[in-house]
Structures are given as structure tokens and as C-alpha cells.
Amino acid sequence: MALLEVDDLTVNYYTEEGVVTAVEDLSFRIDRGEKFGVVGESGAGKSVTALSLLRLVERSGRIESGEIRFKGEDLLSMSESAVRDVRGNEIAMIFQDAQTALNPVYTVGEQIAETIRHHLDYGDAAARERTVRLLDDVGIPEPEARYDDYPHEFSGGMQQRAVIAMALSCDPDLLIADEPTTALDVTIEAKILDRLDRLAAEYDTAIQLITHDLGVIAEVCDRVLVMYAGRAVERASVEELYYDPKHPYTVGLMSAIPRIGDRQDRLQTIPGTMPDLVEVPSGCSFHPRCPFAEEACTRTRPQLVDPATGERAGPDERSAACLAYTGDLDGELDYEVEVRGRDAGAATAESEPPEPDGGGVDRGADPDADSEGKADE
Amino acid sequence: MSDTREPILEVEGLTKYYESGGGVVDTLLGRSQEVKAVDGVDLELYPGETLGIVGESGCGKTTLAQALLRLIEPTAGTVRYRGEDLTAASDDRLRSLRKDIQYIFQDPFSSLNPRLTVGDIVGEPLDIHGIAAGEARTRRIDDLLETVGLSQRHAHRYPHEFSGGQRQRIGIARALAVDPEVIVCDEPVSALDVSVQAQILNLLEDLQDEFGLSYIVIAHDLSVVEHIADRVGVLYLGEFAEMGATGDVFGPPHHPYAEALLSAIPEPDPGWEGDRIFLSGEVPSPLDPPDGCRFHTRCPKVIQPEGSSLSQSEWRSLLDLKQRLRDADALESVTAVAESDGGAAGPAHLSRSALGERVREEFDLPSPVSDDEAESALSESIDRLHDGDFDAARAAIDDAFESPCERTDPPLYAVGDGHRIACLLYGEDYPDAPERA
Numbered sequence: 001m002a003l004l005e006v007d008d009l010t011v012n013y014y015t016e017e018g019v020v021t022a023v024e025d026l027s028f029r030i031d032r033g034e035k036f037g038v039v040g041e042s043g044a045g046k047s048v049t050a051l052s053l054l055r056l057v058e059r060s061g062r063i064e065s066g067e068i069r070f071k072g073e074d075l076l077s078m079s080e081s082a083v084r085d086v087r088g089n090e091i092a093m094i095f096q097d098a099q100t101a102l103n104p105v106y107t108v109g110e111q112i113a114e115t116i117r118h119h120l121d122y123g124d125a126a127a128r129e130r131t132v133r134l135l136d137d138v139g140i141p142e143p144e145a146r147y148d149d150y151p152h153e154f155s156g157g158m159q160q161r162a163v164i165a166m167a168l169s170c171d172p173d174l175l176i177a178d179e180p181t182t183a184l185d186v187t188i189e190a191k192i193l194d195r196l197d198r199l200a201a202e203y204d205t206a207i208q209l210i211t212h213d214l215g216v217i218a219e220v221c222d223r224v225l226v227m228y229a230g231r232a233v234e235r236a237s238v239e240e241l242y243y244d245p246k247h248p249y250t251v252g253l254m255s256a257i258p259r260i261g262d263r264q265d266r267l268q269t270i271p272g273t274m275p276d277l278v279e280v281p282s283g284c285s286f287h288p289r290c291p292f293a294e295e296a297c298t299r300t301r302p303q304l305v306d307p308a309t310g311e312r313a314g315p316d317e318r319s320a321a322c323l324a325y326t327g328d329l330d331g332e333l334d335y336e337v338e339v340r341g342r343d344a345g346a347a348t349a350e351s352e353p354p355e356p357d358g359g360g361v362d363r364g365a366d367p368d369a370d371s372e373g374k375a376d377e
Numbered sequence: 378m379s380d381t382r383e384p385i386l387e388v389e390g391l392t393k394y395y396e397s398g399g400g401v402v403d404t405l406l407g408r409s410q411e412v413k414a415v416d417g418v419d420l421e422l423y424p425g426e427t428l429g430i431v432g433e434s435g436c437g438k439t440t441l442a443q444a445l446l447r448l449i450e451p452t453a454g455t456v457r458y459r460g461e462d463l464t465a466a467s468d469d470r471l472r473s474l475r476k477d478i479q480y481i482f483q484d485p486f487s488s489l490n491p492r493l494t495v496g497d498i499v500g501e502p503l504d505i506h507g508i509a510a511g512e513a514r515t516r517r518i519d520d521l522l523e524t525v526g527l528s529q530r531h532a533h534r535y536p537h538e539f540s541g542g543q544r545q546r547i548g549i550a551r552a553l554a555v556d557p558e559v560i561v562c563d564e565p566v567s568a569l570d571v572s573v574q575a576q577i578l579n580l581l582e583d584l585q586d587e588f589g590l591s592y593i594v595i596a597h598d599l600s601v602v603e604h605i606a607d608r609v610g611v612l613y614l615g616e617f618a619e620m621g622a623t624g625d626v627f628g629p630p631h632h633p634y635a636e637a638l639l640s641a642i643p644e645p646d647p648g649w650e651g652d653r654i655f656l657s658g659e660v661p662s663p664l665d666p667p668d669g670c671r672f673h674t675r676c677p678k679v680i681q682p683e684g685s686s687l688s689q690s691e692w693r694s695l696l697d698l699k700q701r702l703r704d705a706d707a708l709e710s711v712t713a714v715a716e717s718d719g720g721a722a723g724p725a726h727l728s729r730s731a732l733g734e735r736v737r738e739e740f741d742l743p744s745p746v747s748d749d750e751a752e753s754a755l756s757e758s759i760d761r762l763h764d765g766d767f768d769a770a771r772a773a774i775d776d777a778f779e780s781p782c783e784r785t786d787p788p789l790y791a792v793g794d795g796h797r798i799a800c801l802l803y804g805e806d807y808p809d810a811p812e813r814a
Contacts, residue, residue: 257575
């Protein structure tokens with residue numbers, strides 16, 4: 001049995017502009033000790049997914065359907081107090097913005113010690129000792145002295161480390177990290193990812209890492225889920241995803257990142273932007289931006305299938321949601337992906353033909369597609 | 378870049394100090410401090426090229442960019458545009474010079490006036506500089522919107538109706554309105570999603586080809602800079618650590634800081650096995666930047682004094698200990714956290730040998746370290762710590778371990794064609810330093 005099982009999760013937000021489906025029919029599994037990545041651009045539904053796992057979706061949002069089982073227990077049918085015991089204790093979360101995650105009027109050490117006393121019934125002295133050791137573990141120098149510092153006395157990197165220490169304080173089985181290093185500099189990011197990786201191994205904690213940064217995913221994760229407009233579009237091991245992506249959106253993402261050591265003149269781009277979730281395009285929601293889209297893509301919504309067989313895939317199998325794999329397209333997905341590390345020097349990812357309307361994709365190829373459907377008359 | 382051409386923008390000794398936060402009382406008592414955000418920066422920008430400036434947060438990138446255009450008033454230094462000194466220009470003259478030098482802001486959400494239509498945002502510089510009015514103004518706005526990949530239909534809408542990428546396009550159209558020669562772009566894509574980021578980077582390159590623009594691009598993302606820049610400057614605590622053609626800066630020989638930055642970029646390739654260089658400590662405060670080389674407090678390659686036979690990692694650890702001791706007043710600061718020692722007693726009650734072990738554990742120092750003199754200085758210092766005499770402990774270590782990097786502020790040494798590195802390792806005194814290419 002997997003540690004976390006999510007089946008057909010759908011989350012709606014009720015806004016003035018209408019019902020927004022932030023997450024739709026999402027299923028995935030996370031095993032014990034596994035590092036699972038969720039990648040996508042803003043508006044893909046990554047953070048909402050994370051919040052639903054802790055039942056922290058804001059009031060305007062509602063988990064419409066689906067099941068979330070943690071160690072076999074259904075989180076959605078638990079009482080509020082039972083969920084509170086799970087939060088922090090068994091599932092902990094690291095937010096992107098450490099500054100707002102820490103309470104400014106308590107010392108950093110006290111905030112962590114409080115969690116320990118609450119969840120693990122430690123006495124004052126024992127909780128303090130454990131806190132100091134945790135602060136030391138996450139790489140905060142002079143932890144005894146820093147215990148009594150307030151959050152504003154910490155730098156951004158230190159605050160994020162303190163948040164990680166707090167998240168690890170009760171030996172959680174699952175750590176959800178939502179863009180944990182996005183606000184930090186690369187040198188600090190490298191250190192924090194390295195710590196996170198080692199601590200997860202040490203404490204045997206599973207990590208769900210949510211990020212838009214494909215570099216971070218490649219470094220940390222074992223398996224990856226790619227999300228687009230609230231739906232999973234591809235699921236694969238990290239090697240499969242980077243060396244042999246199956247969904248046109250993943251291919252586009254891979255080719256759009258500038259890579260060190262790759263002196264190509266132009267970056268490949270995905271025309272347009274992520275659709276507004278109030279008006280998700282019909283059929284495959286990626287079709288307005290997809291270079292391989294055909295008539296069928298505007299009508300039929302693709303399911304996650306095994307790209308080799310076209311059969312519907314289970315929630316932990318390699319899969320991609322594209323009609324190309326179910327034989328519904330006339331053409332074929334015609335692209336090449338080549339990843340060569342920066343040591344190899346030469347050019348990297350290529351995907352062709354990326355530009356359906358003959359070049360000029362960036363410069364106003366289609367202002368309507370670019371306008372998120374918002375600015376249309 | 379060929380140095381035969383005249384630079385379009387020439388910056389010398391540009392400096393910006395901020396008065397630090399102190400209140401009225403501090404000012405009266407003369408206690409106010411200066412934040413040295415940018416400290417004597419030289420650079421040249423040649424026509425048609427893109428100069429990238431990278432560095433971590435707090436290193437002075439944005440201050441540098443804004444001081445260039447006198448959006449903030451520099452403390453000292455000159456900025457010459459086609460030979461004319463901007464820092465000495467009158468307000469009127471400066472205003473007309475800004476027709477030639479434009480600025481694109483980092484945040485496309487706060488840099489556009491929400492009460493103006495897109496047409497008026499783009500048209501504002503046309504009005505201010507008296508470039509076009511009436512029918513001509515409308516035509517010019519339509520042209521500009523088209524140039525950046527929007528359409529004239531968008532002219533009557535408001536900024537909130539647009540996505541981040543589109544707003545950045547509007548910002549670019551506004552900068553282009555006055556037909557500038559130079560555009561300073563401050564983190565032009567950092568607020569955008571990956572797929573949109575690529576669109577904007579390509580747009581910037583197209584516009585450069587079309588209008589012969591020169592760019593200064595400030596970014597913290599090294600892969601973005603590597604992609605777009607012809608030359609790159611690496612900024613650390615308000616000074617350039619390295620400057621050169623992009624290929625040179627991204628390849629060896631490196632400034633140790635640039636090398637660490639490069640090694641830290643997460644590579645979008647799961648099979649990539651690079652050696653990460655982890656820097657010790659944090660960026661020091663610009664209120665009181667370190668003497669000598671500003672990077673010496675974190676540098677993995679900090680130079681050992683002559684005759685020392687320590688391994689480089691031991692040497693780095695000893696300097697870390699020395700820095701830590703400098704403001705330490707409790708043993709907790711310099712000892713490792715014990716696995717479990719009943720907590721209450723604390724390191725003050727440890728025996729001399731146990732204390733020594735804990736200090737060495739905190740700084741990953743072996744016992745003994747591989748140089749006899751260093752070892753005797755270290756044990757002397759631990760003895761003093763055990764006596765509780767911090768001053769003596771400091772003195773024992775301060776004299777014994779001093780790196781040339783702490784005393785000498787390295788100038789930018791030329792290591793190749795236009796490639797300069799501010800590190801003593803590349804100076805004449807260290808002709809056979811191992812890092813020299």
C-alpha cells in the first residue's frame with residue numbers, strides 16, 4: 001500500500017466570475033520515502049493539490065469529489081480534530097514564503113518547540129534540546145544562540161531552514177514542500193535542497209515537491225507529475241520525463257528553458273499562455289497552444305494512457321494524456337528531445353517542428369491565444 | 378567585444394551608499410552607518426551588445442541599474458553616455474537624455490499605472506518628450522504594440538486585463554516609444570512562467586536586431602544571462618568579481634565566487650552529476666563589508682600564508698573558527714551540538730579534551746590538523762576557551778591564521794582578452810596558483 005493515495009480528486013472554487021475547477025480528476029500515489037515532484041506553471045493547480053491533502057483549501061474552494069487516503073485512512077471523512085493530529089505530525093508542509101509561515105512575535109526556537117510539545121508530549125527542556133538539534137541539522141550555525149532570535153533577525157535562507165526544521169520536528173511521514181526554494185538565491189537553494197534530500201533519507205520521510213523549476217525536480221525527485229490547467233498531463237519517472245517526454249506540453253517546457261552551455265540563438269517557445277481556468281478550452285485544454293493539435297483535440301478530452309499501448313493507465317504507471325496515443329490523431333507527434341549536460345557543451349533540447357504557423361511564434365502569432373481569454377471583446 | 382569601438386555607455390567608479398536605518402537620535406549622535414550598496418563599479422557598454430549583470434540578492438544589482446540612469450542619485454562616480462556625463466547633467470538635460478536610455482522594470486504588475494489605458498501608458502513618453510501628437514501619436518502607439526506582439530485592439534484596455542507576459546510586453550513597448558539607444562532591463566523575466574519567459578527573451582533579441590539596441594540585463598538567473606548576454610559581469614557585495622565575454626565567464630578560469638554560483642544552478646537533467654560547491658556562511662552585511670577581498674569570508678580557495686602545509690578544507694575551517702570567535706561570547710557558539718548530554722550542563726562544564734573534540738566537530742577539523750604550527754595555535758586557543766578567556770582565545774588564533782585575502786583588496790586582473798577576475802590567485806604574486814588557467 002502506498003503511503004498516500006489520491007484518487008479522482010476534483011477541487012472547485014466558487015468565484016464571482018464563475019466556478020473555477022482548480023484541480024480535476026487527479027490521481028497519484030506516493031510511496032514511503034519517495035521523492036515525488038509536481039511540476040507546472042502558475043495556474044496549473046499545484047498548490048491547490050497540496051492544500052487539499054491537508055484539507056486546508058480556503059473557504060471559497062470545495063473538494064467536490066475524490067478520495068485522499070493516507071496510510072489507508074480517508075483524510076476527507078476524518079473529523080476536524082483527527083485531521084489536526086495528522087497535520088504537522090504525520091504530514092508537514094513547507095510553504096514558499098518562509099517569512100509569512102513564521103509567527104513574528106514568537107522566537108524561532110519557541111515556535112518549533114511548541115510543535116514538539118504539542119504533538120509529541122515533550123517537556124520544556126527536552127523540547128528545547130530537540131529544537132536545538134533540529135536547527136543544527138538544517139544547518140543553522142550557533143543554534144543555541146539563534147534559538148532565542150525572532151524571525152526578522154534571520155535572513156531569508158535561514159528562515160526557510162527554520163521552517164524546514166519545524167516541518168521535520170515531529171518526524172512526519174510525508175513532507176509537502178511548495179516551491180521551497182523559489183524565493184532564494186541559487187547558492188542557498190543548492191544548500192537547502194541538499195539538506196532536504198539528506199534529511200529525508202535520514203528520517204525516511206517521503207517528499208512531495210511542488211515547483212515550476214525543472215532543474216530542482218531533476219535534482220531531487222524520483223517520479224514526476226506534470227500538471228496543466230488543473231489536470232495531470234504526464235506522469236513518469238524523472239529519467240523518462242527528461243529524456244523521453246511524451247506529452248507535447250512537457251516537450252515544450254523542456255525546450256523553453258535556457259540551459260547552461262547551450263548557445264542556441266533562440267529559445268523554443270510555447271505560444272500563448274496558460275488558459276484562464278474560468279474558461280478552459282474544450283477537449284484537450286492544451287490544444288490552442290499545441291503544435292500538433294488537430295480537429296479531434298478540440299472535441300475529445302484525452303485520458304491518461306500508457307503511451308506504448310494506449311490503454312488507460314493506473315495511478316502509478318507511466319502515462320501521458322494525449323490523443324496521439326489512443327490513435328485519434330491523423331498525424332504523429334514529431335519532435336526530438338536531446339539532453340546533453342553542460343559538460344558535453346554542445347546544443348541540447350530540440351523539438352521540431354515547434355512552430356505550426358511558420359515562425360514568429362513569439363511575436364504576436366496569435367494575440368488572442370496570448371490574452372488568456374481575458375482581454376477579448 | 379572589440380575594444381576598437383567607442384563604448385556607448387562608460388561607467389567609472391560608480392558608487393551608491395545609503396544611510397542606514399537609524400532614527401533621528403542615531404543621526405544626531407553620529408551613529409548612522411552607511412550601506413555600501415554599490416562600491417566603485419566600472420563598466421563599458423558597446424553599441425549593439427548585451428551586458429549581463431548577475432549576483433545574489435543584496436549584492437547591489439538593482440541599485441547599480443538605477444544609479445546608472447540616476448533614478449537614484451549616485452554617491453560618486455561618472456556615467457558617460459556618448460561622452461557626456463550624466464551625473465553632471467542638469468534636470469532638463471537629463472530628461473532629454475532619458476530619451477536615449479530607457480528602463481524596463483522587474484515587476485510587470487506594479488510598474489504600469491492601473492488607471493491608464495495601455496495606449497496612454499505607451500503614449501505617455503511620447504507626450505513627455507513631445508515626440509508625437511494626435512493622429513501621429515495613435516499611429517505610433519499602434520506600431521509599438523504591434524512591434525512587441527500585441528495588437529492595436531489592446532490600446533483601449535487597462536493593465537489588469539493582461540497576463541504577466543503581456544504586461545511585460547507593454548513595459549517594453551513603453552521603453553521603445555522614445556526610440557532609445559540603450560535599455561536597462563532589471564530582471565525582465567523573473568516574474569514570468571518558463572514558457573512565457575522564453576517568449577520575452579526572444580522578443581528582446583529580435584528587437585535588438587531590428588533597432589540596434591544595446592542592453593544591460595540584470596538577472597539572478599544565470600542560465601537566462603548566459604542565453605542573452607554577450608558579456609557578463611558578476612557582482613558580489615557591490616563590486617565586480619569577474620567580468621568578461623559570456624563564454625569566458627561561464628568557463629574556466631573562474632573567480633571562486635563565480636565558480637560556486639555556476640555549480641549551484643540546478644541542472645534540468647537528472648543524469649547530471651556535477652560537483653556542487655557549498656559556500657560557508659551567508660553574504661556578509663553591506664553595512665560592514667569584509668576588509669581585503671570581500672569574498673574571503675566564504676571563499677573555498679582563500680589563500681594560505683606562505684609555508685603553511687594545511688589542506689585547503691582545514692584552512693577554510695580554521696578561518697571559519699576565527700570569524701566565529703570574533704563575536705563569540707559563549708562556548709555554545711563554537712561547539713557542536715551534542716547528540717545528547719542531558720542538556721542542562723552545557724559546554725562550560727566539559728573537560729579540556731571534550732571541549733576540544735566538540736570545537737573540532739563543529740568545524741570539521743581533524744585532531745591534530747596537518748600543520749604543526751597551526752595545531753599548536755589551535756590547541757592554545759582551545760586551552761584559553763577552556764579557561765573562559767575569549768580575548769586570549771581570539772588573540773591566539775588571530776595572529777596565527779591570516780590570509781593575504783584579508784589584507785589585500787584584489788583589483789580586476791586581466792586573465793584573457795577582456796576577461797578580468799578580481800582574485801589574488803590571478804595576481805602576479807601567485808603565478809603558480811593551481812586555479813590559474
